[in-house]
Amino acid sequence: MYQAPRGTQDILPEDQPYWEFVRSTAADVCRRYGFERLDIPLFEETSLFVRGVGEGTDIVDKEMYSFEDKGGTELTLRPEFTAGVIRAYIEHGMHTRPQPVKVFSIGPAFRYERPQAGRFRQFHQLNVESIGEQDPLVDAEIISVMWSFLEALGFGGLLLQLNNIGCPACRPAYMQALQDYYRSHVDELCEDCRRRLERNPLRLLDCKATGCQPLIAGAPRSTNHLCADCSQHFARLRAYLDELGRPYELNHRLVRGLDYYTKTVFEVWAEGIGAQNAVCGGGRYDGLTEELGGKPTPGIGVACGLERLVSLLRQQERPVPPPQRPLAYFAYRGDSARLAALRAVEALRSLGAAAEIAFGDRSLKAQMKAANRSGAGWAAILGDDELARGVAVVRSMRDSEQVEVPLGELASWLAARVTQP
Numbered sequence: 269m270y271q272a273p274r275g276t277q278d279i280l281p282e283d284q285p286y287w288e289f290v291r292s293t294a295a296d297v298c299r300r301y302g303f304e305r306l307d308i309p310l311f312e313e314t315s316l317f318v319r320g321v322g323e324g325t326d327i328v329d330k331e332m333y334s335f336e337d338k339g340g341t342e343l344t345l346r347p348e349f350t351a352g353v354i355r356a357y358i359e360h361g362m363h364t365r366p367q368p369v370k371v372f373s374i375g376p377a378f379r380y381e382r383p384q385a386g387r388f389r390q391f392h393q394l395n396v397e398s399i400g401e402q403d404p405l406v407d408a409e410i411i412s413v414m415w416s417f418l419e420a421l422g423f424g425g426l427l428l429q430l431n432n433i434g435c436p437a438c439r440p441a442y443m444q445a446l447q448d449y450y451r452s453h454v455d456e457l458c459e460d461c462r463r464r465l466e467r468n469p470l471r472l473l474d475c476k477a478t479g480c481q482p483l484i485a486g487a488p489r490s491t492n493h494l495c496a497d498c499s500q501h502f503a504r505l506r507a508y509l510d511e512l513g514r515p516y517e518l519n520h521r522l523v524r525g526l527d528y529y530t531k532t533v534f535e536v537w538a539e540g541i542g543a544q545n546a547v548c549g550g551g552r553y554d555g556l557t558e559e560l561g562g563k564p565t566p567g568i569g570v571a572c573g574l575e576r577l578v579s580l581l582r583q584q585e586r587p588v589p590p591p592q593r594p595l596a597y598f599a600y601r602g603d604s605a606r607l608a609a610l611r612a613v614e615a616l617r618s619l620g621a622a623a624e625i626a627f628g629d630r631s632l633k634a635q636m637k638a639a640n641r642s643g644a645g646w647a648a649i650l651g652d653d654e655l656a657r658g659v660a661v662v663r664s665m666r667d668s669e670q671v672e673v674p675l676g677e678l679a680s681w682l683a684a685r686v687t688q689p
Protein backbone atom coordinates (compact mmCIF):
# COMPACT_ATOMS: atom_id res chain seq x y z
CA MET A 269 0.00 0.00 0.00
CA TYR A 270 1.45 3.32 -1.05
CA GLN A 271 1.18 6.32 1.23
CA ALA A 272 1.80 9.99 0.55
CA PRO A 273 5.47 10.75 1.32
CA ARG A 274 6.29 11.74 4.89
CA GLY A 275 5.54 15.40 5.50
CA THR A 276 3.10 15.72 2.60
CA GLN A 277 -0.67 15.58 2.57
CA ASP A 278 -3.53 15.21 0.15
CA ILE A 279 -5.98 18.07 0.09
CA LEU A 280 -9.25 16.21 -0.35
CA PRO A 281 -12.37 17.63 -2.02
CA GLU A 282 -13.98 18.25 1.39
CA ASP A 283 -10.93 20.30 2.47
CA GLN A 284 -10.96 22.42 -0.66
CA PRO A 285 -13.58 24.99 0.45
CA TYR A 286 -11.18 26.08 3.23
CA TRP A 287 -8.24 26.30 0.84
CA GLU A 288 -10.31 28.11 -1.74
CA PHE A 289 -11.45 30.59 0.92
CA VAL A 290 -7.82 31.23 1.96
CA ARG A 291 -6.59 31.54 -1.64
CA SER A 292 -9.38 33.79 -2.82
CA THR A 293 -9.10 35.98 0.30
CA ALA A 294 -5.36 36.31 -0.33
CA ALA A 295 -5.90 37.31 -3.96
CA ASP A 296 -8.63 39.78 -3.01
CA VAL A 297 -6.61 41.46 -0.25
CA CYS A 298 -3.53 41.67 -2.50
CA ARG A 299 -5.65 43.25 -5.24
CA ARG A 300 -6.90 45.90 -2.81
CA TYR A 301 -3.29 46.85 -2.07
CA GLY A 302 -2.28 46.86 -5.72
CA PHE A 303 -0.16 43.70 -5.75
CA GLU A 304 -0.15 41.70 -8.98
CA ARG A 305 0.26 37.96 -9.19
CA LEU A 306 3.63 36.52 -10.18
CA ASP A 307 4.14 32.79 -10.67
CA ILE A 308 7.68 31.47 -10.57
CA PRO A 309 8.99 27.93 -11.15
CA LEU A 310 8.79 25.28 -8.45
CA PHE A 311 12.54 24.74 -8.87
CA GLU A 312 15.52 26.95 -9.55
CA GLU A 313 19.25 26.51 -9.83
CA THR A 314 20.56 25.43 -6.45
CA SER A 315 23.11 28.26 -6.31
CA LEU A 316 20.30 30.84 -6.41
CA PHE A 317 19.07 29.65 -3.02
CA VAL A 318 22.57 29.20 -1.62
CA ARG A 319 23.21 32.89 -2.38
CA GLY A 320 19.68 34.19 -1.92
CA VAL A 321 18.67 32.37 1.26
CA GLY A 322 22.24 32.16 2.47
CA GLU A 323 24.85 29.65 3.48
CA GLY A 324 24.77 29.00 7.20
CA THR A 325 20.97 29.11 7.37
CA ASP A 326 19.07 25.98 8.39
CA ILE A 327 17.25 26.09 5.06
CA VAL A 328 20.39 25.90 2.95
CA ASP A 329 22.42 23.70 5.29
CA LYS A 330 19.81 21.08 6.14
CA GLU A 331 16.45 21.51 4.47
CA MET A 332 16.73 21.82 0.70
CA TYR A 333 15.43 19.24 -1.74
CA SER A 334 18.33 19.39 -4.18
CA PHE A 335 18.99 17.14 -7.14
CA GLU A 336 20.93 16.95 -10.36
CA ASP A 337 18.70 16.66 -13.41
CA LYS A 338 19.46 14.41 -16.37
CA GLY A 339 21.36 17.24 -18.03
CA GLY A 340 23.66 17.63 -15.04
CA THR A 341 22.15 20.90 -13.76
CA GLU A 342 21.99 21.30 -9.97
CA LEU A 343 18.41 22.20 -9.09
CA THR A 344 16.47 22.72 -5.86
CA LEU A 345 12.74 22.69 -5.14
CA ARG A 346 11.99 26.20 -3.91
CA PRO A 347 12.24 26.35 -0.10
CA GLU A 348 10.82 29.91 -0.17
CA PHE A 349 9.80 32.49 -2.78
CA THR A 350 11.91 35.61 -2.36
CA ALA A 351 15.05 34.40 -4.16
CA GLY A 352 13.02 33.28 -7.20
CA VAL A 353 11.00 36.51 -7.24
CA ILE A 354 14.18 38.62 -7.21
CA ARG A 355 15.68 36.39 -9.93
CA ALA A 356 12.57 37.09 -12.03
CA TYR A 357 12.78 40.84 -11.27
CA ILE A 358 16.37 40.94 -12.53
CA GLU A 359 15.84 38.57 -15.47
CA HIS A 360 12.87 40.54 -16.85
CA GLY A 361 14.44 43.95 -16.33
CA MET A 362 11.63 44.99 -13.99
CA HIS A 363 13.73 47.89 -12.71
CA THR A 364 12.55 49.73 -15.86
CA ARG A 365 8.92 49.47 -14.70
CA PRO A 366 7.35 51.95 -12.29
CA GLN A 367 8.83 51.26 -8.85
CA PRO A 368 8.12 49.64 -6.55
CA VAL A 369 7.20 46.45 -8.39
CA LYS A 370 4.50 44.91 -6.17
CA VAL A 371 3.86 41.20 -6.63
CA PHE A 372 2.37 38.29 -4.75
CA SER A 373 2.72 34.54 -5.22
CA ILE A 374 0.85 31.65 -3.73
CA GLY A 375 1.74 27.99 -3.93
CA PRO A 376 3.81 25.15 -2.52
CA ALA A 377 7.36 25.30 -1.18
CA PHE A 378 9.53 22.45 0.04
CA ARG A 379 11.75 21.94 3.07
CA TYR A 380 13.17 18.76 4.49
CA GLU A 381 12.07 19.43 8.06
CA ARG A 382 11.21 17.05 10.85
CA PRO A 383 7.46 16.57 10.34
CA GLN A 384 5.37 17.56 13.34
CA ALA A 385 1.85 18.82 13.96
CA GLY A 386 1.10 21.50 11.42
CA ARG A 387 4.52 21.36 9.79
CA PHE A 388 4.95 19.82 6.38
CA ARG A 389 7.76 19.16 3.96
CA GLN A 390 5.54 20.35 1.15
CA PHE A 391 3.73 23.39 2.47
CA HIS A 392 1.99 26.42 1.00
CA GLN A 393 2.78 30.08 1.33
CA LEU A 394 1.31 33.41 0.45
CA ASN A 395 4.33 35.52 -0.44
CA VAL A 396 4.19 39.28 -1.02
CA GLU A 397 7.09 41.44 -2.21
CA SER A 398 7.54 45.15 -2.87
CA ILE A 399 10.75 45.80 -4.80
CA GLY A 400 12.47 49.05 -5.74
CA GLU A 401 11.50 51.58 -3.07
CA GLN A 402 12.97 52.29 0.35
CA ASP A 403 10.26 54.57 1.72
CA PRO A 404 9.12 53.19 5.11
CA LEU A 405 5.58 53.70 3.85
CA VAL A 406 6.28 50.57 1.76
CA ASP A 407 7.17 48.69 4.95
CA ALA A 408 3.88 49.82 6.48
CA GLU A 409 2.03 48.65 3.37
CA ILE A 410 3.67 45.20 3.38
CA ILE A 411 2.80 44.78 7.05
CA SER A 412 -0.74 45.99 6.40
CA VAL A 413 -1.40 43.58 3.53
CA MET A 414 -0.58 40.59 5.76
CA TRP A 415 -2.49 42.11 8.65
CA SER A 416 -5.58 42.61 6.47
CA PHE A 417 -5.26 39.09 5.09
CA LEU A 418 -5.39 37.57 8.59
CA GLU A 419 -8.21 39.91 9.55
CA ALA A 420 -10.21 39.02 6.43
CA LEU A 421 -9.87 35.34 7.35
CA GLY A 422 -11.43 36.18 10.69
CA PHE A 423 -8.39 35.92 12.94
CA GLY A 424 -8.43 38.25 15.91
CA GLY A 425 -6.01 39.51 18.53
CA LEU A 426 -3.47 40.50 15.89
CA LEU A 427 -0.16 41.75 17.20
CA LEU A 428 2.84 42.96 15.29
CA GLN A 429 6.34 42.05 16.47
CA LEU A 430 8.79 44.59 15.17
CA ASN A 431 12.54 45.10 15.06
CA ASN A 432 15.13 46.98 13.05
CA ILE A 433 18.44 45.22 12.53
CA GLY A 434 20.30 48.14 10.95
CA CYS A 435 22.21 48.35 7.70
CA PRO A 436 25.77 47.81 6.44
CA ALA A 437 26.66 51.26 7.84
CA CYS A 438 25.61 50.64 11.42
CA ARG A 439 25.55 46.87 11.80
CA PRO A 440 29.31 46.22 12.16
CA ALA A 441 29.47 48.27 15.35
CA TYR A 442 26.41 46.49 16.70
CA MET A 443 27.87 43.08 15.84
CA GLN A 444 31.00 44.05 17.70
CA ALA A 445 28.96 44.99 20.77
CA LEU A 446 27.00 41.73 20.51
CA GLN A 447 30.13 39.61 20.18
CA ASP A 448 31.86 41.40 23.04
CA TYR A 449 28.84 40.75 25.25
CA TYR A 450 28.58 37.08 24.30
CA ARG A 451 32.32 36.43 24.52
CA SER A 452 32.16 37.39 28.18
CA HIS A 453 29.44 34.74 28.66
CA VAL A 454 30.83 32.02 26.42
CA ASP A 455 30.69 29.36 29.16
CA GLU A 456 26.93 29.78 29.50
CA LEU A 457 26.23 29.28 25.79
CA CYS A 458 24.69 26.22 24.20
CA GLU A 459 26.73 24.37 21.60
CA ASP A 460 24.86 25.92 18.65
CA CYS A 461 25.37 29.40 20.03
CA ARG A 462 29.13 28.88 20.37
CA ARG A 463 29.20 28.23 16.65
CA ARG A 464 26.90 31.18 15.95
CA LEU A 465 29.15 33.48 17.95
CA GLU A 466 31.84 33.20 15.28
CA ARG A 467 29.78 32.44 12.22
CA ASN A 468 26.52 34.35 12.52
CA PRO A 469 26.25 36.39 15.75
CA LEU A 470 22.80 37.86 14.99
CA ARG A 471 21.35 34.38 15.15
CA LEU A 472 22.41 34.18 18.82
CA LEU A 473 19.28 36.22 19.51
CA ASP A 474 16.81 33.67 18.17
CA CYS A 475 18.25 30.64 20.00
CA LYS A 476 15.45 28.52 21.44
CA ALA A 477 17.56 26.74 24.10
CA THR A 478 16.32 27.44 27.63
CA GLY A 479 19.81 28.10 28.99
CA CYS A 480 20.39 30.88 26.46
CA GLN A 481 17.24 32.87 27.30
CA PRO A 482 18.65 34.99 30.16
CA LEU A 483 21.61 35.93 27.96
CA ILE A 484 19.30 36.99 25.15
CA ALA A 485 17.25 39.13 27.52
CA GLY A 486 20.38 40.99 28.58
CA ALA A 487 22.00 41.25 25.13
CA PRO A 488 22.66 44.60 23.43
CA ARG A 489 19.79 45.63 21.17
CA SER A 490 20.18 46.56 17.51
CA THR A 491 17.74 49.43 17.91
CA ASN A 492 20.21 51.11 20.28
CA HIS A 493 22.92 51.03 17.61
CA LEU A 494 21.11 52.39 14.55
CA CYS A 495 22.67 54.99 12.24
CA ALA A 496 20.73 58.19 11.49
CA ASP A 497 19.20 56.73 8.33
CA CYS A 498 18.00 53.50 9.99
CA SER A 499 16.83 55.38 13.02
CA GLN A 500 14.72 57.75 10.94
CA HIS A 501 13.32 54.87 8.89
CA PHE A 502 12.31 53.07 12.08
CA ALA A 503 10.72 56.17 13.62
CA ARG A 504 8.71 56.90 10.48
CA LEU A 505 7.49 53.30 10.18
CA ARG A 506 6.37 53.36 13.80
CA ALA A 507 4.54 56.62 13.23
CA TYR A 508 2.69 55.07 10.26
CA LEU A 509 1.75 52.03 12.33
CA ASP A 510 0.46 54.30 15.10
CA GLU A 511 -1.54 56.22 12.50
CA LEU A 512 -3.10 52.96 11.29
CA GLY A 513 -3.81 51.82 14.84
CA ARG A 514 -1.79 48.63 14.42
CA PRO A 515 -0.47 47.60 17.82
CA TYR A 516 3.14 46.45 17.84
CA GLU A 517 5.73 45.25 20.28
CA LEU A 518 9.42 45.89 19.86
CA ASN A 519 11.04 42.47 19.79
CA HIS A 520 14.81 42.57 19.70
CA ARG A 521 14.97 38.81 19.19
CA LEU A 522 13.62 39.08 15.66
CA VAL A 523 16.63 38.86 13.38
CA ARG A 524 17.71 37.74 9.97
CA GLY A 525 21.25 36.51 10.12
CA LEU A 526 22.40 37.63 6.67
CA ASP A 527 24.13 40.74 5.46
CA TYR A 528 21.59 41.68 2.82
CA TYR A 529 18.73 41.83 5.31
CA THR A 530 18.40 45.40 6.48
CA LYS A 531 16.30 47.56 8.74
CA THR A 532 12.75 46.26 9.23
CA VAL A 533 12.10 42.73 10.50
CA PHE A 534 8.62 41.72 11.64
CA GLU A 535 6.17 38.97 12.42
CA VAL A 536 2.40 39.16 12.67
CA TRP A 537 0.94 37.11 15.49
CA ALA A 538 -2.70 36.15 15.78
CA GLU A 539 -4.77 34.62 18.55
CA GLY A 540 -4.70 30.84 18.36
CA ILE A 541 -1.54 30.82 16.29
CA GLY A 542 1.26 29.97 18.68
CA ALA A 543 3.92 32.63 19.05
CA GLN A 544 6.42 29.78 18.94
CA ASN A 545 5.86 29.29 15.25
CA ALA A 546 4.73 32.61 13.90
CA VAL A 547 3.02 31.97 10.60
CA CYS A 548 3.68 35.37 9.03
CA GLY A 549 7.09 36.96 8.96
CA GLY A 550 9.07 39.23 6.74
CA GLY A 551 11.61 41.93 6.42
CA ARG A 552 13.57 44.34 4.28
CA TYR A 553 16.39 43.06 2.09
CA ASP A 554 17.99 46.10 0.52
CA GLY A 555 21.14 44.13 -0.35
CA LEU A 556 19.60 41.02 -1.89
CA THR A 557 19.07 42.11 -5.51
CA GLU A 558 22.71 43.13 -5.78
CA GLU A 559 23.76 39.85 -4.16
CA LEU A 560 21.91 38.01 -6.91
CA GLY A 561 23.55 40.00 -9.71
CA GLY A 562 21.15 42.93 -10.19
CA LYS A 563 21.57 46.65 -9.63
CA PRO A 564 21.39 47.81 -6.01
CA THR A 565 17.64 47.76 -5.34
CA PRO A 566 15.80 48.04 -2.05
CA GLY A 567 13.02 45.58 -1.32
CA ILE A 568 10.82 44.15 1.38
CA GLY A 569 8.72 41.02 1.55
CA VAL A 570 6.61 38.84 3.79
CA ALA A 571 5.55 35.20 3.68
CA CYS A 572 2.70 33.49 5.44
CA GLY A 573 2.30 29.73 5.86
CA LEU A 574 -1.19 28.58 4.92
CA GLU A 575 -1.47 25.07 6.44
CA ARG A 576 -1.77 26.42 9.98
CA LEU A 577 -4.40 28.95 8.92
CA VAL A 578 -6.48 26.31 7.15
CA SER A 579 -6.29 23.90 10.07
CA LEU A 580 -7.38 26.64 12.49
CA LEU A 581 -10.31 27.60 10.25
CA ARG A 582 -11.38 23.95 10.26
CA GLN A 583 -10.90 23.43 13.99
CA GLN A 584 -12.92 26.53 14.75
CA GLU A 585 -15.55 25.48 12.21
CA ARG A 586 -15.49 28.89 10.60
CA PRO A 587 -18.13 29.34 7.94
CA VAL A 588 -16.54 29.32 4.50
CA PRO A 589 -18.32 29.49 1.15
CA PRO A 590 -19.71 25.97 0.56
CA PRO A 591 -18.65 23.87 -2.41
CA GLN A 592 -20.71 24.31 -5.52
CA ARG A 593 -23.81 22.14 -5.79
CA PRO A 594 -25.29 21.16 -9.16
CA LEU A 595 -28.19 23.21 -10.38
CA ALA A 596 -29.96 20.15 -11.71
CA TYR A 597 -29.81 16.38 -11.59
CA PHE A 598 -31.09 14.42 -14.59
CA ALA A 599 -32.94 11.17 -13.90
CA TYR A 600 -34.52 8.96 -16.54
CA ARG A 601 -36.31 5.71 -17.23
CA GLY A 602 -35.60 3.82 -20.46
CA ASP A 603 -32.96 3.94 -23.16
CA SER A 604 -34.40 6.73 -25.30
CA ALA A 605 -35.04 8.84 -22.18
CA ARG A 606 -31.37 8.34 -21.22
CA LEU A 607 -30.31 9.77 -24.59
CA ALA A 608 -32.64 12.76 -24.21
CA ALA A 609 -31.30 13.33 -20.68
CA LEU A 610 -27.73 13.14 -21.97
CA ARG A 611 -28.43 15.80 -24.61
CA ALA A 612 -30.19 18.02 -22.06
CA VAL A 613 -27.53 17.78 -19.32
CA GLU A 614 -24.82 18.66 -21.84
CA ALA A 615 -26.89 21.58 -23.16
CA LEU A 616 -27.34 22.90 -19.62
CA ARG A 617 -23.58 22.60 -18.93
CA SER A 618 -22.83 24.48 -22.13
CA LEU A 619 -24.98 27.32 -20.75
CA GLY A 620 -22.57 27.52 -17.82
CA ALA A 621 -24.55 25.69 -15.13
CA ALA A 622 -23.34 22.70 -13.10
CA ALA A 623 -25.44 19.62 -13.76
CA GLU A 624 -25.28 15.88 -13.05
CA ILE A 625 -26.79 12.87 -14.74
CA ALA A 626 -27.62 9.45 -13.23
CA PHE A 627 -25.39 6.47 -14.09
CA GLY A 628 -26.13 2.78 -14.26
CA ASP A 629 -29.43 0.96 -14.43
CA ARG A 630 -30.82 2.21 -11.15
CA SER A 631 -34.48 2.53 -10.34
CA LEU A 632 -36.03 5.97 -10.55
CA LYS A 633 -36.35 5.90 -6.78
CA ALA A 634 -32.61 5.27 -6.40
CA GLN A 635 -31.89 8.03 -8.90
CA MET A 636 -33.99 10.48 -6.89
CA LYS A 637 -32.04 9.56 -3.76
CA ALA A 638 -28.85 10.33 -5.64
CA ALA A 639 -30.36 13.63 -6.79
CA ASN A 640 -31.05 14.46 -3.17
CA ARG A 641 -27.53 13.56 -2.07
CA SER A 642 -26.03 15.67 -4.83
CA GLY A 643 -27.60 18.78 -3.33
CA ALA A 644 -29.09 19.76 -6.68
CA GLY A 645 -31.81 22.40 -6.65
CA TRP A 646 -33.86 20.66 -9.32
CA ALA A 647 -34.39 17.16 -10.65
CA ALA A 648 -35.29 16.74 -14.31
CA ILE A 649 -37.10 13.45 -14.82
CA LEU A 650 -37.47 11.90 -18.26
CA GLY A 651 -39.56 8.84 -19.05
CA ASP A 652 -41.09 7.36 -22.17
CA ASP A 653 -44.49 8.98 -21.52
CA GLU A 654 -42.95 12.43 -21.15
CA LEU A 655 -40.72 11.81 -24.16
CA ALA A 656 -43.74 10.94 -26.27
CA ARG A 657 -45.29 14.28 -25.28
CA GLY A 658 -42.02 16.18 -25.80
CA VAL A 659 -41.72 17.31 -22.16
CA ALA A 660 -39.72 16.61 -19.02
CA VAL A 661 -40.94 16.73 -15.45
CA VAL A 662 -38.94 19.20 -13.38
CA ARG A 663 -39.17 18.81 -9.63
CA SER A 664 -38.01 21.36 -7.10
CA MET A 665 -35.87 19.44 -4.60
CA ARG A 666 -36.84 21.86 -1.89
CA ASP A 667 -40.63 21.64 -1.92
CA SER A 668 -41.24 18.76 -4.38
CA GLU A 669 -43.40 21.01 -6.57
CA GLN A 670 -43.42 19.69 -10.14
CA VAL A 671 -43.87 21.35 -13.50
CA GLU A 672 -43.67 20.07 -17.05
CA VAL A 673 -41.18 21.84 -19.31
CA PRO A 674 -40.95 21.30 -23.10
CA LEU A 675 -37.78 19.31 -23.85
CA GLY A 676 -36.55 21.94 -26.32
CA GLU A 677 -36.62 24.57 -23.57
CA LEU A 678 -35.42 22.39 -20.70
CA ALA A 679 -31.81 23.58 -20.57
CA SER A 680 -32.62 27.27 -20.88
CA TRP A 681 -35.53 26.96 -18.40
CA LEU A 682 -33.16 25.47 -15.81
CA ALA A 683 -30.28 27.82 -16.65
CA ALA A 684 -32.60 30.76 -15.92
CA ARG A 685 -32.96 29.43 -12.38
CA VAL A 686 -29.31 29.66 -11.34
CA THR A 687 -30.56 31.05 -8.06
CA GLN A 688 -31.54 27.76 -6.57
CA PRO A 689 -35.11 27.32 -5.34
Ligand SMILES: [Zn+2]
Pocket residue numbers: 434435436437438439494495496497498499
Ligand atom coordinates in the same frame (compact mmCIF):
# COMPACT_ATOMS: atom_id res chain seq x y z
ZN1 LIG B 1 21.96 51.88 9.48
Ligand SMILES: [Zn+2]
Pocket residue numbers: 457458459460461475476477480
Ligand atom coordinates in the same frame (compact mmCIF):
# COMPACT_ATOMS: atom_id res chain seq x y z
ZN1 LIG C 1 21.85 28.98 22.42
